Amino acid sequence: MNTVNIGSITVGGKNPIALMAGPCVIEGAERTLKIGKAIKEITDRLGIPYIFKASFDKANRSSYSSFRGPGLTEGLEILRQIKEELGVPVVSDIHCSTQIEPAANVLDVLQIPAFLCRQTDLVYQAASTGKVVNVKKGQFLAPNDMKNVIAKIREAGNENILLTERGASFGYNNLVTDMRSLPIMRSFGYPIVFDGTHSVQLPGGAGTTSSGQREFVPYLTRAAVATGIDVLFMEVHDNPAEALSDGPNMLYIDQLEDLLKDVQALDNVVRKHK
Template sequence: MNLDKLKHQESGNFFLMAGPCAIEGEEIALRIAERIVSITDKLQIPYIFKGSFKKANRSRIDSFTGIGDEKALRILEKVGKEFDVPTVTDIHESTDAEMAAAYVDVLQIPAFLCRQTDLLVAAARTGKFVNVKKGQFLSAGSMKFAVDKIKESGNENVILTDRGNTFGYQDLIVDFRGIPEMREFNVPVVMDCTHSLQQPNQSSGVTGGKPALIETIAKAAIAVGTDGLFIETHPDPKNAKSDGANMLHLDLLEDLMTKLVKVRKAII
């Protein structure tokens, strides 16, 4: 992938990072990828398959964390090769960086870890693209320092992703002023349309969400000039092993993308 291509698509479209929250198994990962690839090819949307090989940030100790690191990473590798698409997964510790980089194209830094210098440097040193989620506790302008850490470690391939801000208790809100502000750092900026609708740390210990507002967040993000969108999607969100409460049903993705392409064309 070329950074300039992410910012200035020949099709004029945004790019899409999408897939399940977590890698649950090979069959379902391939099924989700095949469906999304058919949609993005049809609409000329550059696509990056997303799947977490491990879920480290869980509310409860009995929450699903993964099917095994190497097993999940090999599935990500297979998706990338079979559909000829780049892949992204999140890492949580410095030691994850080199391991995950052997299988995927983009390393993602979770929002809660976006200030962890050792983690950012380790990701940067792999030479892979590094997608940094903006901390829920940070202003858009503060993300300049995350960008600087990666670039000063010798890697220019940085992406920033907004995923909402903490707003009171157990809720998030999106400040769309942050998208143009972070684009001033001369890196592609992505809007996470699903995690920004989370309702964290509910009384049950399971995160809630407002998936009915995914289209609203996505339309607004495109309208203010985001370079890409991040959407977690699943054919059966109610039974997804992680973050099902705020995921988009896979059957709704094509209609949403069709609308968003029209919004994009209207503003360029």
Template sequence: MSEVQVGEIRIGRGNPLILIGGPCVIESEENALDTAKELKKICSTLKIPYIFKASYEKDNRGSEKSYKGPGLKEGLRILAKVKAEVGVPVLSDIHRIEDVESAKEVLDILQVPAFLCQQTSLLLKVGGSGKPVNIKKGQFIAPESMAGAVKKIYSTGNRQVFLTERGTCFGYNKLISDFCSIPIMQETGCPVIFDATHVVRNYGIPSEDPKGGSPQFVPHLSRAAVAVGCNGLFLETHPEPRQALCDASSMIPLHEMKELLRQAKTLHDIIREWGIG
């Protein structure tokens, strides 16, 4: 397995479990800073390398009336402030090739959304940035098919790539976790992160509706993914999930993150002794 380096953080190849965490979308500067500071505090205590994530624009919302975020310019300003004030790497998703030049000046990791994981023009542009790239596996494709996306990034000369498992379609509006996908995608040579919060969304139901997600299963899925050998967790969290402007029904309350991560790290430390992950 290759090792992806993000500043002082090393992902994969037997390195410690990492956290990519934060709110689904940037709601305000205050929310982003407060969430990042609390997660950094938790991760510092648990000795978990931490990367802050939040979308500057969610261009794949179910309704044109749904909150999409502050946009590229304001979103990057806030992410730059999180990076400078909190002292953590930052990640956000890229929906358009024209965003890459501006985004790469601020972001430490460029993320390709699941819906766009086969979009050749976007993958080549993101790969050509020279920045580490996180490709989220589409809910609609087999884990083996992610090898094609990886090769597209590699073709640009960029080898700093990791993948994120975020569920597989199980009929309409339902996702399930196929944990075999973690070792299958690791066969590409890339580290694999597990997204435990998007997989519990019930699509077709607005995220502000409590029926739109089952966040009570996030700890179970997180522990299972770590036991299988994922290299990190991707968890969306919010101080008050029910008041969140996006994915309110699937995010984890911020005050529950410490215990969830403590359990995950304990498991990961055990399986590292077995040479897994």
């Protein structure tokens, strides 16, 4: 099992589980920082390594009129400020090759969205930066298909690889998570991330937007941690009802600490078996 360094955090192997979390999209500097601070206070109390996540651009929205975020330049500047103020690594999505160089100057992890996981040029060029690359498994892929994604990243000479499970399409407007996917992908030799909030998303389920079932986040999260994942990914918000993206599947911040206590307890049990 390769371990991967994300700033001062090491994930993989028998290292404790880390948290990658934040709002779905940057909703302005002040509110985004407020959410990040609240999460960091929780992770500091529990001793959980923390990586901040928020998207500077949500390019794969259901509707043309949906909020996408502040964009590349302003969004990266906000992420830079959060990185410096909180003293944590940061991750955000990239959607095209022109975003890679400026994003790599700020981000500790370049994240490839699920719908783009087979885009060879995007994956290869992101890997060529030498940054950690987190690839979300497409809703249309089997776990074994991710071997091909790994090969593209390794072809660029990069071993800093994370693979994320975020559910598979089940009929229309629904996702299911096959927990077998997690140990299968971990057997490829790289740390595995479980996306506990997008896994309960109902894509396009609200017509012009996606819906979700956040009440199932704790159940899927605990099940995934029990398989021996290395990083937990969650989108959280102080008030998901007001969120400008993915509100129905985001977790309330005030529910996060109790869930993370369960996560730690389970991780302590399974880590010796990793």
